[in-house]
Amino acid sequence: MANVAVLASGSGSNFQAIAEALADPGRNPRGHRVVLLVCDKPGAGCLDRATRLGIASVVVPYGPGRTPEVRRVAETAMTSALETAGADLVVLAGFMRILTPLFVGRWKGRLVNIHPALLPRHPGAHGIADSFASNDKELGVTVHWVDEGVDTGAVIAQKSFPRTPGLSLAEAEAKIHEIEHDLYPATVLKLLEAHA
Ligand code: GRF
Numbered sequence: 001m002a003n004v005a006v007l008a009s010g011s012g013s014n015f016q017a018i019a020e021a022l023a024d025p026g027r028n029p030r031g032h033r034v035v036l037l038v039c040d041k042p043g044a045g046c047l048d049r050a051t052r053l054g055i056a057s058v059v060v061p062y063g064p065g066r067t068p069e070v071r072r073v074a075e076t077a078m079t080s081a082l083e084t085a086g087a088d089l090v091v092l093a094g095f096m097r098i099l100t101p102l103f104v105g106r107w108k109g110r111l112v113n114i115h116p117a118l119l120p121r122h123p124g125a126h127g128i129a130d131s132f133a134s135n136d137k138e139l140g141v142t143v144h145w146v147d148e149g150v151d152t153g154a155v156i157a158q159k160s161f162p163r164t165p166g167l168s169l170a171e172a173e174a175k176i177h178e179i180e181h182d183l184y185p186a187t188v189l190k191l192l193e194a195h196a
Contacts, residue, residue, distance in 0.1 A: 003035040004018070004192070007090065009094055012049045012050070015046050015049060015050070018184060019055060022185070027185075030192075032189070036087065038058055038078050038081055040060055047059065062074045068100070088192075090111045091113075093114060098150060101148050104146060108146075108147070113143070114143050114183075116128045116176045117141075119144060119158075120152070136163065139160065139163055141180050142158045159182075161179070
């Protein structure tokens with residue numbers, strides 16, 4: 001049985017999909033658990049979801065500015081919360097901060113992310129808009145290990161779909177999120193089983 005912690009900044013729909021998959025004994029017979037949500041944004045929707053799901057949460061607000069010191073303080077607080085919770089796997093799910101080598105080095109090999117595009121194409125904060133605006137014939141989702149770069153870690157799983165004629169951005173977004181909510185829990189469960 002392994003402990004999962006999720007880092008999120010926003011709505012938390014992927015966090016909820018993972019928590020619900022792990023709460024299903026049919027999918028998770030060994031009882032791996034989501035033990036903690038870490039959020040950097042006070043008032044974010046993911047915190048309400050954690051309350052509804054009965055999962056502990058902690059807010060680690062970053063100080064003003066994007067200075068190395070601000071990041072160091074926040075990352076140290078996050079690592080401390082993750083260690084206290086006994087996290088075995090740290091899952092980034094819409095966590096909108098760039099993590100420094102301090103944090104990545106501490107959790108490397110146990111730190112995964114989801115990106116709403118087919119990496120290595122369209123890394124960065126606007127994966128959906130960038131892939132939609134491209135000439136790519138396929139759109140999709142990537143789950144990857146986190147390394148010191150931005151969306152550069154080794155790919156664990158990808159799922160794509162063809163761009164149909166007339167597909168709107170809203171339709172593409174909806175399809176991408178639907179795939180995320182299927183692919184991320186399934187991939188997390190596979191990783192947990194592989195390391196159990
Ligand atoms: C997802 O599209 C994810 O791929 C991206 O941020 C979004 C988070 O959505 N990294 P949610 O907060 O899980 O609803």
